[in-house]
Structure formats: C-alpha cells, structure tokens
Amino acid sequence: MPMKSILAAGAAVGVLSVVMPVQAQETVNAVMERGALRCGVNTGLAGFSNPDSEGNWEGLDVDVCRAIAAAMLGDPDAVEFTPLTAQQRFTALQSGEVDVLSRNTTWTLTRDTSLGLNFAPVTFYDGQGFMVPADLGVTSALELSGATVCVQPGTTTELNLADYFRANEMEFEPVVIEQIDEVNAAFFAGRCDVYTTDASGLASIRATVAPNPADYIILPEIISKEPLGPVVRHGDDQFFDIVKWTVYALIEAEELGVTSENLEEMMGSSNPSVQRLLGVTPGMGEALGLSESWAHDAIAAVGNYGEIFERNVGVNTPLGLERGINDLWTRGGLMYAMPIR
Amino acid sequence: MAQADTSAPAQEAHGLLYDPRARAVFYQVLTLAIVVGIGWYLIHNTLANLAQQNIASGFGFLDREAGFAISESLIPYDASDTYGRAILVGLLNTLVVAALGILFATLIGTVVGISRLSSNWLVAKLASVYVESVRNVPLLLQLFVWYSIITVSLPHPREEMTVGLDIYLTNRGIYVPVPLADPVWPLVGLALLVGIVLAFVIRRWAKRIQETTGKIKPVLWYSLAVIFGCPLLVWLAGGAPIGMDVPVREGFNFQGGIVRTPEFTALLAGLSFYTGGFIAEIVRSGILAVPRGQTEAARSVGLKPGRVLQLVVLPQALRIIIPPTTSQYLNLTKNSSLAVAIGYPDLVSVGNTTLNQTGQAIEAILIYMTVYLTISLLISLFMNWYNRHIALVER
Ligand SMILES: N[C@@H](CCC(=O)N[C@@H](CS)C(=O)NCC(=O)O)C(=O)O
Numbered sequence: 104m105p106m107k108s109i110l111a112a113g114a115a116v117g118v119l120s121v122v123m124p125v126q127a128q129e130t131v132n133a134v135m136e137r138g139a140l141r142c143g144v145n146t147g148l149a150g151f152s153n154p155d156s157e158g159n160w161e162g163l164d165v166d167v168c169r170a171i172a173a174a175m176l177g178d179p180d181a182v183e184f185t186p187l188t189a190q191q192r193f194t195a196l197q198s199g200e201v202d203v204l205s206r207n208t209t210w211t212l213t214r215d216t217s218l219g220l221n222f223a224p225v226t227f228y229d230g231q232g233f234m235v236p237a238d239l240g241v242t243s244a245l246e247l248s249g250a251t252v253c254v255q256p257g258t259t260t261e262l263n264l265a266d267y268f269r270a271n272e273m274e275f276e277p278v279v280i281e282q283i284d285e286v287n288a289a290f291f292a293g294r295c296d297v298y299t300t301d302a303s304g305l306a307s308i309r310a311t312v313a314p315n316p317a318d319y320i321i322l323p324e325i326i327s328k329e330p331l332g333p334v335v336r337h338g339d340d341q342f343f344d345i346v347k348w349t350v351y352a353l354i355e356a357e358e359l360g361v362t363s364e365n366l367e368e369m370m371g372s373s374n375p376s377v378q379r380l381l382g383v384t385p386g387m388g389e390a391l392g393l394s395e396s397w398a399h400d401a402i403a404a405v406g407n408y409g410e411i412f413e414r415n416v417g418v419n420t421p422l423g424l425e426r427g428i429n430d431l432w433t434r435g436g437l438m439y440a441m442p443i444r
Numbered sequence: 445m446a447q448a449d450t451s452a453p454a455q456e457a458h459g460l461l462y463d464p465r466a467r468a469v470f471y472q473v474l475t476l477a478i479v480v481g482i483g484w485y486l487i488h489n490t491l492a493n494l495a496q497q498n499i500a501s502g503f504g505f506l507d508r509e510a511g512f513a514i515s516e517s518l519i520p521y522d523a524s525d526t527y528g529r530a531i532l533v534g535l536l537n538t539l540v541v542a543a544l545g546i547l548f549a550t551l552i553g554t555v556v557g558i559s560r561l562s563s564n565w566l567v568a569k570l571a572s573v574y575v576e577s578v579r580n581v582p583l584l585l586q587l588f589v590w591y592s593i594i595t596v597s598l599p600h601p602r603e604e605m606t607v608g609l610d611i612y613l614t615n616r617g618i619y620v621p622v623p624l625a626d627p628v629w630p631l632v633g634l635a636l637l638v639g640i641v642l643a644f645v646i647r648r649w650a651k652r653i654q655e656t657t658g659k660i661k662p663v664l665w666y667s668l669a670v671i672f673g674c675p676l677l678v679w680l681a682g683g684a685p686i687g688m689d690v691p692v693r694e695g696f697n698f699q700g701g702i703v704r705t706p707e708f709t710a711l712l713a714g715l716s717f718y719t720g721g722f723i724a725e726i727v728r729s730g731i732l733a734v735p736r737g738q739t740e741a742a743r744s745v746g747l748k749p750g751r752v753l754q755l756v757v758l759p760q761a762l763r764i765i766i767p768p769t770t771s772q773y774l775n776l777t778k779n780s781s782l783a784v785a786i787g788y789p790d791l792v793s794v795g796n797t798t799l800n801q802t803g804q805a806i807e808a809i810l811i812y813m814t815v816y817l818t819i820s821l822l823i824s825l826f827m828n829w830y831n832r833h834i835a836l837v838e839r
Contacts, residue, residue, distance in 0.1 A: 190796050194805050197499060218803035219499035249695040251616060256793070257800030261512045265523035268513075276697070277513045278707070279797070280787035285588075289787070292595040293615055294706065296696045337498045 130202050130335070130342040131175075131392065139181045142168035143201035146186040146283055148304055149311040150416040150424075151207055160184045163415040164205040167226055167333055167350065170401040171203065174349045174393060179404030188281050190257035193218055196336050203346055204334040207301060209259045214334075223346040224354075225332040226408075227416075228428045228437050230325035231263050232302035234309060237320045239296060244324040248273035253286050253295035255279070260300050263327040287312050301329045303416065303424060310421040345391055352398040354440040355380055356407035358431055363406035366399065380443050387443060398443075408438060490806065505802045506531070512797055514789045516705055527798050534794030535815060541711055541790065542777040542819070548716035549776060550769075553723025560728045571724070578721035584782055586718055590710035591786045598706075601697050610690045610701070617703040619691035628682030632675045639674035643667035707788035711780065719776045723769055730765035731757060762834055770827035774820050781812075791815055 134140050144152035144164055152162040160182075169179035185201050196204045197219060207229075208214075210222040233244050241247065244267070254261050256279045268275050278295050280286045287308060290298045298305065302325060309316050333350065335343050356362070359377050361369045369377055378384040381402075382395030391397060405411055412429060416422045430436025460466045494501045506528035513523050517533040518540065559571035578586070598615040599605050605613045612619040623629060643666075650661040679685075691701035734757050742756040743749075783790035792812060799808035 190800050193800060193803060197497065197803075197805075213801070213803070216498070217500035219494075219497040249697065249699075251697060256512075256797045261797065262801070265511055265513045269523060275513070277515050278787055279515065279789065279793070281784060281796075285785070285787075288592065289595055292592070293600045294595045338496065 128339060128341050130339040134175055134202055138176060139183050140172040141183045141201045143185050143187045143192055143195050143204040143206055145206050146188055148307050150307045150422045163411055166405040166411045167205045170353060170405050171346055171349050173400040173404040174397040175345060177400050189255050190281050207331050208334050209329045210332055211259060219337045220334050221337060221343045223333040224350045225330040226350060227331045229301040229303050229329040229331055231260055231299060231327040231329055232305050232325055233322040234298045234305045234319055235296060237318055244322045245271060247297060250296040251276045251278060252297045252299055253278050253290045254299055255286055256281055264299055267326045306422045306424060341392055348391060349401055351440040352380060352401055353408040354438050355443050356402050357409040361402060361407060362410055363402055366403055499803055503807055505804055514794060516789060530794050534789055534791040537789055538780055538791040542780050544712055545715040545776050546773050549719035549723055552716060552720030554727055556724035557727025561731060575721045575724050578718050583718045583779055584785060587710060587714040587782055587786050590713045594706040594710055612691055612698060616697055617705045619698045619701045619703050621688045621690045621701045624687035624689050626685040628679060628685055632679050635674040635678040639671040642670040707786050710786055711783050711788045715776050715779060719772050722772050726765050726768045730761035733764050734760045766827060766831045770824060773823050777819055778816060
C-alpha cells in the first residue's frame, strides 16, 4: 500500500493539473447527481471506523458520514467508504477522490490553511497518550528516555512526540510505519517499548488488538490536544455548511432530548427549538439547500450525538470510554451546538 | 536580395520542403513546441487550481523546521532541523540501501546463476527452487516476511541472543561492536584503498607478463596480500589499537557499538534476494549463450576448468550479462522505495511525511522524480561506460 499513497499523491498532481471548473456548489452537485456521498475513513480502528464481519462499516466516524448522507440524500446507506491511511487522507480529499474526510483528523492551523481544508465542528475531543507493556515497569511518560516508540507517519502524533521528548530533554528512537496493522504487529511483537497515538486510538487498539489487554497500560500523561472532526476541501461553502450543521444537529438533538427512539413522538413537540430542528417549522432545510427533513433523517439514521458515542466508544463497548470532555456543555463537557435558527 | 531574384525564394522554399534535413529540423522544433506548450498548459492550470483551493505551493517549506524525528541517519539530524535536511537524510538512506543491495544482489546472482549450471544435482536444484520462488512472490510480500521474521523470531533486548564476539541479535536490531575512535583508523582505511589500487596495478602487470612471456602469476594471492597487508601494516605501525566500543544493555535498549535496525536489515535482505534471483537468471543465460565450442576449444588447449570459466567463458558472457543487469540495478534502486511499508526512512518515506505535514504534494513528487531520474541516469551512464570498456575490441 505504500505505492497507493504515492499513487494517491500522483493522482492529486494529475487532477490538479487539469482544468477544474470554478463552481461554487461543485461537491453538493456531485453528491446529488451521484446519489452517494464519498467518505474517507480509517482503514480500521474499532469504535471509529471498522468494517464488521459482513463488510459493513461501523464506528463514530462512520456514523458522521451516514448522518451527512441521510441529511443530503435521505439515505444513510448512500455512502461510499474509502479507507485511507494518515498519509493518504489529505491528497485523497484535495484531489476529489472523497467528498469528506471523517477519519480521526486533528484540526490544526496548517491543515486548515496551507492544505486548503476546512474543519467542521469537532466530533471527538482527544489527546495523545502512550501505551506500554505493563511489565516494562514504567508508570509515567517522563521515564521513557531512551525508549523505542512506534508511531504512524503523517500524523500530528509524530510531531507531538518529537516536541514532547525535546521539551523534556529526553531521547527516543522512532519506528515509523504507515499501515496501522503493521504498526500494531510491530508493537505487539516487542519492536517498540511504547505505542503512541490519540488516547481513544490506544484504548481501541488495547481493547481489540492486544493479545491480552491486561498486559498493557496507558500512561497517565496526555501530551497534546487532538480535536478530531470531519474535514472538507476549500471551494464549496454550501457543502461545508451542510457538514458543519449536520454535526451541530446531532449535538443539538441530544441537548433537546431528541433520540432515534422518541423521534416520531418529538415531531409533535411544542418546543419551538425542536420544531425548527425537525423541520416541523420549515426554513432550516431550505437555508442549507436540503429537504426540511434533513436533521430528522440524520437522527433517524444514527441517533443523536450521545447515542452515537455510547454505541461506538462508550462505557458499554470494548473501548469503555467515559463521556468526559465529550459530554454536553450543560453537563460540563465541550459539546456545544451553535443555535439552529 | 529577395527583390533581385523572384524565382529563387520559391525554389528555395520548395527545396526546403523536400530537404530531409530541413524537414527533420522542422518536425523536431514542432515536437518541442508541442511538448513545451502542453507542459506550460499543465503547469499553468496546476498553479491556478492550487491557488483556487488555497493550497500552498513553492519550495519555501524546505527551509522550515521539520518537527518530526527520523530513526536512522548518516548525518546528524534532529526534529529541529529543516524539511530540506530531513529529505537529504532520506536520500542518503536510499543511496546506502540501494548501493549495498546492488552489491549483495550481484554476489547472490552470480553464485546462484553459476550454481544452476552445476553438475551437482542438489546444488542445481536448490538454486532453481530459490530462483523460482523469489521471482514469483511479490517483493512487498517478501519484505513483510523478512520484517516479521526479524521482529517476531528474534528475542527482545531483555533476553537477547548473542553469537559471540559481543554481537547481539535482538528484534530491535543487530548490535555489533566497533573499534573505539583512534587516529589510526582513518589511516587504515586509506591503506585499504591504496591496497585496492595496488591490486589493480598488479593485475595489469600480470596480464602484461602473461601476454609477453605466457607465464601465469598467482594474481589472486598477490591481490589479497596487498589488499589486507597494507591496512594491517599501518595498523601495526600505529600501535595496534584494540579498544572496542561494545554494545551493552542500558535502559530500554543496547547502547554503544553500531546497530542495524530490523527495518534496514529486512529491506536490504528483501531487495538483495529478490533482485539476486533475477540476476541469477541473467548470469545463467549469459553463460549458456557462449557457444559450447568455445569451452571445448579452451579445454583442448589444456586450460583447467576454472581458467576456462575465468578466461574464456565469463569475459564473453559478461557482454551479454551487463545490459540486462543494468536494468535490474535500476529496478532495485526504484524498488527501494517500498521501504515505506516497513518503516525504513528512505527518500519516499521521509518525503511522504513531509508531503503530509506541509500539504505540498506536487513539490514532493517533483523531488522524487528528479532524484530517481538522476540516480537511474548515473547508474546507466556508469554501466554503459563499463559495457563499452569490456566490449569485444574487433581488430
Ligand atoms: N489525530 C491524529 C492521528 C490520526 C491517526 O491516524 N490515528 C491513527 C491511530 S488512532 C489511526 O487512526 N490509524 C488508522 C489507520 O491508519 O487507518 C492526526 O490527525 O494526525
């Protein structure tokens, strides 16, 4: 697959060098005509995006894609998933191979500007952590000087790692491998002392890939901010708006107590906010250039943000993550939807 | 002058149209114009599209801080160095693995190629099994196999395995002691070079003697003597330093000595054995292409089998072997970019990270293309020179 990333980059070069019409709703039109949303996801990270035994994609990032497809096309299954490594993802988005990237992608200034991308609201507030074998006898990241560290290239992880060791005047040897399966194999074979990535990723790998999860511990230090969210390319503001407000609708639904289960009941709610969200009071759909049932369809498909979280990564899943800072702002978290009006 | 004669220009133009030289020039200029035109069109559009999508362009990023670490490097490098230096580190890593790969693939190919023709059934069969298997399994797969052999079957540094002489095999790498720094060592290196040059001189001298008197000198022994003798003498004269920097376990890994990482070892092994299989076939067919009559004639004048191979068969076979081997060398160099799959920081691996962090795909691809083109052209030039050098001089 390394060839694939070169090819992807090559394709980007190719696509960028033919005339591209300057057209504002390019992506929206393409999605509508095709009748499907092209969504770039992880190659496989349980809880975020992972094909099940029948090849159906599932996970938090996947549900975001399905919500957007439901809002735009009324059908959560109208999604073509493209698994991408960290290296391939941006060229795939820039060259138009995918319409939106929903793949544990950290919002940074460089990506938002020089890479020509736009970040929709954060769907998971994360931070980078370290995982080590329990029998290594290490209890803090500050004891890691001289360690060998497994990391995926083309990530913020790679940069934070170098920053952290530099700031603490420690040394390390990186082992940098592109495919997640290969990094996992190298780490569990003992090629590295430490595995570093987003803490949610570590939890997932520990729970679903480790031969025996109890043999590995995640160190307490969180060394960075990793706000993860969907990304689109510059050039189609309407599409950016749709992605942005679909995410807000999922969060707003949780705040208003609208769930996939009580949805039809809520259609009769007397709360004006609920009426606007679900299109009972028309206007929001029209403003986005979508049908008035856009948010209704998205919630019907995947539930509100809280349901998505609990189903994929929550305490009752193998990942077992607490809501923490990913809880609603009304409960002390950071999830805060802009007013839908 | 045009006014004076009216018929001449017409005739000239007519003549030009049918003049093969003029026509050739015209078509070349036309082709060039079309190529330049298309090139300009593509570049223009690319820049326009990049600007429209607000994607950064230009090579300014090469001076910015890279911010990521690289696992192995021939030159000092750390995360606060620039992207430009990071790419240079990657380029040097590519050159090292390609050069060593070419060396080992050639050795393996020669031995196996000759073995396939061996009259010993077992040797010949083993050689063909090797050739058939490495040539028919994709290289990427072979790299993964080598990499997992090393990382899974070799022990962890905590329960390391030693083969004696303070050499340690672990799944973090192979640790080998190196002599402690001493002013004598560079001189020993120099003496080795001198020895190699001397060996060439001796070869020429022996050839002249043989051509004039027919006497055969034991060139091999003389050469070995100077190649090893010169450095040995310098080392003894320099006080024979024997201090070694021995790898010892410290903290998480071994410290001291030199280490060859599993990524490097797996890539080198993969490239060498894979390309070696192809070179073996080239060597075999090169030898088979020398008419049997040549061997028989050489035998009948009383040459021993070894001398027949050395003096009659190989020089003729080489001429057939060199051109296809050149393209194997080029393949090996380009295949070294598969390094990225097993995490060896070659040009493409470091370049891809740079591409990803800066978003400057076009620039990165241009760098790859320029580098691989340059390396390939250099290898071709050298091999063409060598080919001409050994070509049959017709008298
Ligand atoms: N959030 C970081 C890292 C994202 C990342 O690639 N994470 C890894 C480990 S959690 C991953 O998802 N790998 C899955 C894959 O390569 O398909 C970034 O945006 O650079």
